[in-house]
Amino acid sequence: MATKMFISSVSGGLEEIRQQVASFIAKAGHEPILFEADAFAKNQAGTMIATCLRAVEQAHIYILIIGYEVGYFVHDAGKSVTHLELRKAIAAGKTIYVFAEEYIKNFYFKEYLRIYRQLRDSEDADSDKPPSFEAVIRQIGSMSVKREVLNILNDAYQVVPWVFGFQSSDDIVRILKQELSASLEAHIALRNSKQLQSLDKVMLAAERFEQYNRFMEDFFPLVDEIRLTRFEELLRKTQSHLKGGTICYDEGAGIISELVTVGNCDATSLYYFDGEGRFELVALSGLAHPRQTSIPLHDPGSYVASAYREAIAFNPDDGNRPPSTEIFYTDQTIYLCHVFGRFVFTIHFPIEDQAVDAAFLDGRTDDLYAGLLNIKANSDILELIRFILCAGGNERWKPMRDGLASR
Incomplete structure (x- = not known):
């Protein structure tokens, strides 16, 4: 049975990258799953969202690609479809790989987390409650990265050990090769081991x-x-x-x-x-x-x-x-x-x-x-x-x- 890999991203500006990543996954013998933006325009949005989330739940691996645009926004949920897909992957305990365009990644780690730490360490901070995303955004003020894009990345970073930066699809393919190879080696080692303890x-x-x-x-x-x-x-x-x-x-x-x-x-x-x-x-x-x-x-x-x-x-x-x-x-x-x-x-x-x-x-x-x-x-x-x-x-x-x- 092929490993199902759900590719989640806003499609605007990332169409070529999505297709090249999907092509790599298919050539490697796995099954890529993508939902393009025009599917939401041609069908009832509610039905398509439910279909997307079911597909995330059925996938083995969730690949999140974060670009500058937000994509289809679900006003009732207050989040984009990409954000809802991420939340579903987290709730379902999926293996998650996160890729963010270099500028967005740098903005998050250098600017957002800098403000986060300032608020957390301030004299007025509540030691039992970390600063909220909204509090950090208010402190930052004017941003060169869209709020929802940053919100997606922030949610992802709560559960993944690493966020990979990219400038082209070659970067994503190269990292996926390394990560999938490491996962295979770990799986083989686990199968060959009688002792499961670390x-x-x-x-x-x-x-x-x-x-x-x-x-x-x-x-x-x-x-x-x-x-x-x-x-x-x-x-x-x-x-x-x-x-x-x-x-x-x-x-x-x-x-x-x-x-x-x-x-x-x-x-x-x-x-x-x-x-x-x-x-x-x-x-x-x-x-x-x-x-x-x-x-x-x-x-x-x-x-x-x-x-x-x-x-x-x-x-x-x-x-x-x-x-x-x-x-x-x-x-x-x-x-x-x-x-x-x-x-x-x-x-x-x-x-x-x-x-x-x-x-x-x-x-x-x-x-x-x-x-x-x-x-x-x-x-x-x-x-x-x-x-x-x-x-x-x-x-x-x-x-x-x-x-x-x-x-």
């Missing part, structure tokens, strides 16, 4: 287990000294197993963008609050170079003191202090400050590539924190450190004073 997930789980397992092998020799007299070795081992990577964030509307890339943890430090207004340095590892070994609780420039003050602000009467984390950063380093009881454990990740400016990063600290913990087994390792410190927090320890200046 290989990527299996590999990530294996890497996470291996990272955690190596940490545990390093940690277990310290178990017999759980009274925590070897803090420096514990920090050194922890640092060597905390990994870096690329952290992304969800912009909304299905848009995932890169936030920052960090290297593996290159330093850690551990402080203990003496209960009388000061933090004493217990141990450190790697490239940590603290400016002082004894920090006043109300030191405004100390990340350690700031993190602890934030923790006690939420639990002022709890002497044991529940786990709490604050995140700080400079143009070179991201610092995680974990408050575990009276301990403050800091972790340093070097910034290798920052995709956004500092002002934008200020509003994404939750994404930074979640992203760092989600890298391999980082969260598992930190949970074990929390258990160790909280379990042994009342034991004797020796502040690191001697030899610190030489580090």
